[in-house]
Amino acid sequence: MTKPGQTTAMGVPELAEGYPEVSAPFGEALVNVGRQNPKVIGLTADLGKYTDILSFAAAFPERYFNVGMAEQNLIGIAAGLARTGFVPFCTTYCVFATRRAYDFIAIGCALSRTNVKIIAGLPGLTTGYGGTHQGIEDLALMRAMPNLTVIDPCDATEIAQATAVIADYDGPVYMRLLRGRVPVVLDPVTYRFEIGKARLLRKGTDVAFISTGLMTQRTLEAAAQLANDGVSAAVLHVSTLKPFDREAVLSLIERVPRVITAENHVTTGGLASAVADAATDAGLRLRLKRVGIPDCFCECGSLPYLAKRYQMDTASIVAAARTVLEEEPVLPAAVA
Amino acid sequence: MLPTHSLQPHPIADIPRLQRAARKLRRHMLTMAAGKGQGYIGQGLGFADILAALYFHEMKHDPQNPGWEDRDRFILSTGHYSIALWAALVEIGVLSADELAQYGADGSRLEMSTLDSTPGVEMTGGSLGHGLGQGVGMALGLRLAGKSSRVFVELSDGELQEGSTWEAAMAAAHFKLDGLVAVIDCNSIQADGPIVLNIEPVAEKWRAFGWLTTEIDGNNMQQIIAALHAVRRETDQPKAIVARTVPGKGVPCIERCEKAHFLNVTHIDWEDAIRELEAQHD
Known part of the structure; x- marks a missing residue:
């Protein structure tokens, strides 16, 4: 039996040994937001225990609704609440929000620009439950939708900050959730989340990591390991996939054209595609290696096993950087 | 334009007045369909009596201020019935009659399907x-905000085949949304023709889902008003009105058409259609 406010969700600490942890950072942040803004509503579709929203339910029972296993209706109700001036935060899993409720998000939230926040758990390979539960293509789907803001936070620090920021932002947002015991990777004192802003977390001149979500923890680790071997690696953290911080990405690629993208997502339609699009449109040449899930549904298994299996662990990221470093230099564009 | 635009529901129904209002809505719809040469005119004509009862009798709204926060909400879940909603919004004065000729035209805000950027459109x-899911959200929101406003949601019979309608129906009863009224327009047609997948018994389904349900002839103004008055009752249930309607109602040459979802009405003589409508004075 879960006590009010307590989460029973598995977290991702097995992927982040040695980091400090925060328990249910989203739920705690939403309670703070709820205290400041009486219009904030919590909604879930029978996944309250597993999306860290129970602390909000305990603090504001009159503003919390569990709509049962009905994701289309979850989004419909949220859109209706938004139309009467409320700020609904609805939680479910990435796979259910996107695969099952896509039309409802498109029409009720994005097309109508209603003030709905969709908080989606189990992004990518943060669950070992296999293809039914692993949200591997959600960023591609949501990034293609006009009017929608799409966020993939790195850690507990960013989840807490982003929750407060999107509550103040008037418009529909899709945000991936890291739940349970969530590592602290970014310094809460110095890091500042802003919608649409990428952050250069580490400067470097030999190779550039451009990463999103929890993969930034691993690109930071990879950059530190490479530094021991005298390789200077930059890390640009792109937590907002849409609107995409094209300027920050292009500015880095111009200086460091050997690029490794890293995302907890398939390597088509997400971060790697956004980076490639931006570079192509700007006429920039680059060496690009994509770290992420290949074009397949993934196995069941432990999270460290899956990360290694799909070459998304820190060692694989280091190896990807070395491959890119060995490639021929990027030539300047031929003059016609 | 009829002169009375009420901020509050009328206590007593003036049936002949409401019938005249419905005829005016039908006249506007014919103007739109004639201009465009096509459209969802059958559905619009069939739903005209209910819309007239809602906008000229039952709902509280302020045509001078369509966004008035204490208004009752009307959600047209079947956006392709827009031809009927435009007629009502013109007749209450939210939209201008001059715009009717622009129905479905390039760049017009009187689109063939509703967009909430047009004044008076809730969704x-x-x-x-x-529609019903958003209606549940609005009814919840209005209750949380302490408003007495109600939410009227039009649904079609074909739409009852969508699973999301029943997700919303279940939630509305669970949350005891007594200010939510679903009006189900049962005109027995859908995109592929006469109802392709049996949805009956409609009223029994809504009752089983916990809704206070009444079934009427949706083209009979007396029955419409009686049903709307009956669902004013303060129970802790959401309310459903199952309304049986005739597509093309009021214009015999359209009633006689093949029961088509989308009417390409090039063979219709619109002057004749208008004469037929206007011949039906009481």
């Missing part, structure tokens, strides 16, 4: 199965 419709 963007078109993809079916959305």
Whole structure:
């Protein structure tokens, strides 16, 4: 039996040994937001225990609704609440929000620009439950939708900050959730989340990591390991996939054209595609290696096993950087 | 334009007046369909009596201020019935009659399917199965905000095949949304023709889902008003009105058409259609 406010969700600490942890950072942040803004509503579709929203339910029972296993209706109700001036935060899993409720998000939230926040758990390979539960293509789907803001936070620090920021932002947002015991990777004192802003977390001149979500923890680790071997690696953290911080990405690629993208997502339609699009449109040449899930549904298994299996662990990221470093230099564009 | 625009529901129904209002809505719809040469005119004509009863009798609204926060909400879940909603919004004075000729035209805000950017439209419709869920959210929101405003949601019978409609129906009863009224327009047609998948018994389904349900002839103003008055009752249930309607109602040459979802009405003589409508004075 879960006590009010307590989460029973598995977290991702097995992927982040040695980091400090925060328990249910989203739920705690939403309670703070709820205290400041009486219009904030919590909604879930029978996944309250597993999306860290129970602390909000305990603090504001009159503003919390569990709509049962009905994701289309979850989004419909949220859109209706938004139309009467409320700020609904609805939680479910990435796979259910996107695969099952896509039309409802498109029409009720994005097309109508209603003030709905969709908080989606189990992004990518943060669950070992296999293809039914692993949200591997959600960023591609949501990034293609006009009017929608799409966020993939790195850690507990960013989840807490982003929750407060999107509550103040008037418009529909899709945000991936890291739940349970969530590592602290970014310094809460110095890091500042802003919608649409990428952050250069580490400067470097030999190779550039451009990463999103929890993969930034691993690109930071990879950059530190490479530094021991005298390789200077930059890390640009792109937590907002849409609107995409094209300027920050292009500015880095111009200086460091050997690029490794890293995302907890398939390597088509997400971060790697956004980076490639931006570079192509700007006429920039680059060496690009994509770290992420290949074009397949993934196995069941432990999270460290899956990360290694799909070459998304820190060692694989280091190896990807070395491959890119060995490639021929990027030539300047031929003059016609 | 009829002169009375009420901020509060009328206590007593003036049936002949409401019938005249319905005829005016039908006249506007014919103007739109004639201009465009096509459209969802059958559905619009069939739903005209209910819309007239809602906008000229039952709902509280302020045509001078369509966004008035204490208004009752009307959600047209079937966005393709827009031809009927435009007629009502023109007749209450939210939209101008001059715009009717622009129905479905390039760049017009009187689109063939509703967009919430047009004044008086509560929800963007078109993809079916959305209206009731958003209506549940609005009714919840209005209750949380301490408003007495009600939410009227039009649904079609074909739309009852969408699973999301029943997700919303279940939630409305669970949350005891007594200010939510679903009006189900049962005109027995859908995109592929006469109802392709049996949805009966409609009223029994809504009762089983916990709704206070009444079934009427949706083209009979007496029955419409009686049903609307009956669902004013303060129970802790949401309310459903199952309304049987005739597509093309009021214009015999359209009633006689093949029961088509989308009417390409090039063979209709619109002057004749208008004469037929106007011949039916009481």
